[in-house]
Amino acid sequence: MANPNAKIAVVLVAVLGLLQVSCAVARRHGKPGPCDDAAAADFVNDLPGRLRGHKKAPHPGSHRCPPARHGGGGTPAVMTVNGFMRGESGGGPSACDGHFHSDGELIAALSTGWFAGGHRCHRAIRITSARTGRSVEARVVDECDSRRGCRGNIVDSSPAVWRALGLDTDVGEVPVTWSDA
Incomplete structure (x- = not known):
């Protein structure tokens, strides 16, 4: 047999x-x-x-594939909350413009691979919550530096993004998908 x-x-x-x-x-x-x-x-x-063959496939988000454009489900990611104002969790000024930003702005930082060396600076991305199904457009203003501890599948966003998606910032991490808007 x-x-x-x-x-x-x-x-x-x-x-x-x-x-x-x-x-x-x-x-x-x-x-x-x-x-x-x-x-x-x-x-x-x-x-x-x-x-x-005892090999693991790459963790979602650890790849360097570009995210989907409109018409697709987007790239799976983990959304974390970040403060972009001086003295908040984001640290220094944003990588894209050297400024601090209000927590009321719809803004995000992307993991190093997705940040693409700054090519996504000031571009809009669509973030969709896996929990609520809501979507929002946010502007990329910063990098979540994967060389300094940020995982490769992170969309680090302002409290305003969390509110727009109907999410509680106290949760800390939620599953989302994102794509270029």
């Missing part, structure tokens, strides 16, 4: 190959691709080690 794990491995390889092809086609048509959905990574990570 053939090894059942070998049969499962062959089926999984075929499924993953089809997933890659369908995601590439979807991306060409402006739909979400593999960078916008953690499902493929979670699928691989949930496999027994002997079937995935």
